[in-house]
Amino acid sequence: MPILPLIDLLILVSTASLFVGFVLKAVDITTRYSPTVLGFSSLDFVLITGICMGLALVLAARSWVKLNEAKIRAVRSNSVVRGSRRLRREMEDLAAAEEQAFEEAEEARAEMR
Numbered sequence: 001m002p003i004l005p006l007i008d009l010l011i012l013v014s015t016a017s018l019f020v021g022f023v024l025k026a027v028d029i030t031t032r033y034s035p036t037v038l039g040f041s042s043l044d045f046v047l048i049t050g051i052c053m054g055l056a057l058v059l060a061a062r063s064w065v066k067l068n069e070a071k072i073r074a075v076r077s078n079s080v081v082r083g084s085r086r087l088r089r090e091m092e093d094l095a096a097a098e099e100q101a102f103e104e105a106e107e108a109r110a111e112m113r
Helices: 004-030 042-112
Strands: none
Touching: 004 042
């Protein structure tokens, strides 16, 4: 199921509910009448706006992560491979240095005898 139409719908609903909330608040301020639509006040419509925008943001973030998941995994695996290669080279260098130090110590011990 495509996710972009759902994100667009959530943004449309949030914009419409924000507009309705502002109209209800304007009527409430300018008159003595306190209007509601289906039992929702102006503050309720602002809360609906926040919830819809939050859901749209979450859906957009999830779809972006899903779209770029393969690239992220490739970058991570490359960095892991590079790190393991570097670690292996460092271990080989340390082993070579230890071997050279051992040989030098053996030569020095042989000279002392």
